[in-house]
Amino acid sequence: MAATEQIAPPTAGGTPTNGRPTAGPRLLTRIAPYLLLLPAVLATLFLLGYPLLKTVLVSFQNLNSRQLVQHLTEWNGFENYTDQLSNGEFWHTTGRSVAFTVVNVVLIMVGGTLVGLLLNRLGKWMRLFLSASLILAWAMPIVASTTVYTWLFDQKYGVVNWLLDKLGFHGMLDYNWFSDQYSTFFVIILLIVWGSIPFVAFNMYAGLTTIPTELYEAARMDGAGSLKIFSSVIFPSLKPFFLATTFLEVIWVFKAFTQVFAMNMGGPQRLTETLPVYAFIEGVSNNHYGTGSAIAVLTILMLGALMAYYFRIILKQEDEL
Incomplete structure (x- = not known):
């Protein structure tokens, strides 16, 4: 005679006597991570989503000082976008921003990689001293x-001009670094590279600690020098690091605003404006809020296209693994 199996009723905690969880606890387990992320998602949507939506709406309006004072809403469709896309100044600023980004990112990645390699080779106390110096540079607002950089390169009382004069370059004693486009960009690039190298260096050093020493030893036994070890051992092992860090630096440099605007407000004669500064001056300084919003949206679209390209590379790498 076949024995009948009786299913015991669930206990007070929602789990039957056979030890299997009921549907309720299983559902709660599945949705728990999403519930924990919900406050952060809502805060992000409120703090970032609403300003972005407002910027997009304003970009389709003719919003200047008159409309702002009279509380008028004048929709003009894509006029702000067509005006900018047919404006030579917009494309000059875009090209300047791209060149500015490329120069900065190359210098940051090369400098950060070299400093990271140096951190890996130094002794304990020298590594501690260099790490502390990098943290101070990174943490400075x-x-x-x-x-500080504006003071260092001041025409009359700057330390840089004084030092160059002492080294024999007497023509630099009263040199105005902010009177020329390229010298102004030189100071801005120096500032951005100085503040960005610590991030790359620390990540590079952290990545180097994950590479087994056996790989270095095998490469040296094969007669590989420093450059060969970097190209055949370090770079292949840290390729995801280089890809992700370069992508982040491109975004951070491309949208850099404070350094460019605070240094010389896009001068002289607006020759050092990048797209974020150009959008601010057109929108806020010139009271063309619709135009400034359209420039900001176009900048976001450029960064969005860059992000799509980056994610495409990431997905391609995952498929190859």
């Missing part, structure tokens, strides 16, 4: 570091 952007406005404070920009002010």
Whole structure:
């Protein structure tokens, strides 16, 4: 005779006597991570989503001082976008922003990689001293570091001009670094690279600690020098690091605003404006809020296209693994 199996009723905690969880606890387990993320998602949507939506709406309006004072809403469709896309100044600023980004990112990645390799080779106390110096440079507020660099390169009382004069370059004693486009960009690039190298260096050093020493030893036994070890051992092992860090630096440099604006407000004669500064001056300084919003949206679309390209590379790498 076949024995009948009786299913015991669930206990007070929602789990039957056979030890299997009921549907309720299983559902709660599945949705628990999403419930924990919900406050952060809502805060992000409120703090970032609403301003972004407002910017997009304003970009389709003719919003200047008159409309702002009279509380008028004048929709003009894509006129702000067509005006900018047919404006030579917009494309000059875009090209300047791209060149500015490329120069900064190359210098940051090369400098950060070299400093990271140096951290890996130094002894304990020298590594501690260099790490502390990098942290101080990284932690300094952007406005404070920009002010310091403005003082360093001051025409009359700057330390840089004084030092160059002492080294024999007497023509640099009263040189105005902010009177020329390229010299102004030189100071801004120096500031951005100085503040960004610590991030790359620390990540590079952390990545180097994950590479087994056996790989270095095998490469040296094969007669590989420093450059060969970097190209055949370090770079392949840390390729995801280089890809992710370069992508982050491109975004951070491309949207850099404070350093460029606080240094010389896009001058001289608006020759050092990048797209974020151009959007601010057109929108806020010139009271063309619709135009400034359209420039900001176009900048976001450029960064969005860059992000799509980056994610495409990431997905391709995952497929190859």
